[in-house]
Amino acid sequence: DQQVKQNSPSLSVQEGRISILNCDYTNSMFDYFLWYKKYPAEGPTFLISISSIKDKNEDGRFTVFLNKSAKHLSLHIVPSQPGDSAVYFCAASSGGSNYKLTFGKGTLLTVNP
Amino acid sequence: EAQVTQNPRYLITVTGKKLTVTCSQNMNHEYMSWYRQDPGLGLRQIYYSMNVEVTDKGDVPEGYKVSRKEKRNFPLILESPSPNQTSLYFCASSLWAGGGPDTQYFGPGTRLTVL
Numbered sequence: 001d002q003q004v005k006q007n008s009p010s011l012s013v014q015e016g017r018i019s020i021l022n023c024d025y026t027n028s029m030f031d032y033f034l035w036y037k038k039y040p041a042e043g044p045t046f047l048i049s050i051s052s053i054k055d056k057n058e059d060g061r062f063t064v065f066l067n068k069s070a071k072h073l074s075l076h077i078v079p080s081q082p083g084d085s086a087v088y089f090c091a092a093s094s095g096g097s098n099y100k101l102t103f104g105k106g107t108l109l110t111v112n113p
Numbered sequence: 114e115a116q117v118t119q120n121p122r123y124l125i126t127v128t129g130k131k132l133t134v135t136c137s138q139n140m141n142h143e144y145m146s147w148y149r150q151d152p153g154l155g156l157r158q159i160y161y162s163m164n165v166e167v168t169d170k171g172d173v174p175e176g177y178k179v180s181r182k183e184k185r186n187f188p189l190i191l192e193s194p195s196p197n198q199t200s201l202y203f204c205a206s207s208l209w210a211g212g213g214p215d216t217q218y219f220g221p222g223t224r225l226t227v228l
Binding site for chain 2: 006031032033034036041042043044045046049051052089091093094095096099100101102103104105106
């Protein structure tokens with residue numbers, strides 16, 4: 001049972017345009033969400049997170065939006081740059097005393113010059 | 114320099130031969146975790162630890178053991194490896210802030226092949 005779903009295996013955008021990566025979840029207990037970026041042959045790196053008490057969090061070119069009623073979050077990258085080309089993972093935890101972290105399968109973003 | 118180190122980086126072994134992958138962090142993080150990455154399956158958490166002597170199962174713990182005797186080290190043990198444990202493994206550490214890990218740092222990965 002996949003509790004965190006990234007339904008788009010890949011996404012291709014032009015440099016300078018907006019990239020929107022989507023993530024859906026099924027577990028209503030999830031209340032903290034994270035995005036990670038991964039280049040080939042490297043470990044993932046943390047990008048941005050959002051708590052369920054917020055619906056938006058920004059960090060430079062990266063913004064995460066959370067729609068709790070739809071159990072959906074999205075990562076917006078504006079403007080997209082070729083160096084953003086990587087696999088992006090969405091992850092979720094339910095907080096409290098549960099420290100398990102559940103990841104999606106990832107979306108490969110390609111930003112074309 | 115803040116880092117998570119894993120050893121070995123590459124390992125080819127045979128079915129049933131016990132092995133340990135070490136993981137160490139220098140950031141005094143309480144939260145440490147092991148993941149495996151497989152094509153089409155993304156990242157899956159194997160085990161995590163919130164403190165010394167406190168460990169718990171992630172989504173795919175079968176066939177693995179861990180220990181947390183010191184805060185900085187979190188080794189992953191495969192008592193009897195099988196070919197389905199061929200994978201890319203990542204160790205990670207972070208503080209735990211509110212509901213989730215705060216800026217989780219990942220190691221460079223260990224590519225394990227079990228023949």
